Amino acid sequence: MERAQAHGLRFLGESLIRQMVPGNYPPEIEQVLQRLANDIVHMEQYMDFIRNRMFRQSLLCHPEHKPDYGLNPQRLLGLYLASALRPEKPQPDLTLRRQRAVRAARRHRVRAGHRPAW
Numbered sequence: 001m002e003r004a005q006a007h008g009l010r011f012l013g014e015s016l017i018r019q020m021v022p023g024n025y026p027p028e029i030e031q032v033l034q035r036l037a038n039d040i041v042h043m044e045q046y047m048d049f050i051r052n053r054m055f056r057q058s059l060l061c062h063p064e065h066k067p068d069y070g071l072n073p074q075r076l077l078g079l080y081l082a083s084a085l086r087p088e089k090p091q092p093d094l095t096l097r098r099q100r101a102v103r104a105a106r107r108h109r110v111r112a113g114h115r116p117a118w
Contacts, residue, residue, distance in 0.1 A: 001041055004060050011041050012067055015057040020069075022047065040069070 001011055014020050022033045022043060029050065037043035048056070061067070 008062065009060040010063045011044075012059040012061040012065070013040075013069070014044065015059060019047070019051075020044065025050070 004010065018024065020040075022030045025033070025047075033043060033046055037046055044056075044058075047053075
């Protein structure tokens, strides 16, 4: 991070958000991480040690940007989503304004209430 800071950049996060969540570990490990890490950079470094991660995919930003690390579903409104979900019917009727069922690879069923872009 010293080299990034020397160029006027700061740590924003990891490219894979799910890796930034200490709650993904058992409670006793999460508690130790919370006690040891005094900021997000140190938290990430401790989690690197636990995962034995040797290559980071960090995102950087200019220091005037203040990221909000709270996960709020409202922030997703207006965004598009790509996934491995597939329509249940081979030829879905995309003109209808009603829920459509889709399936994931492991047979999980999801209902979508908005017109998909597939």
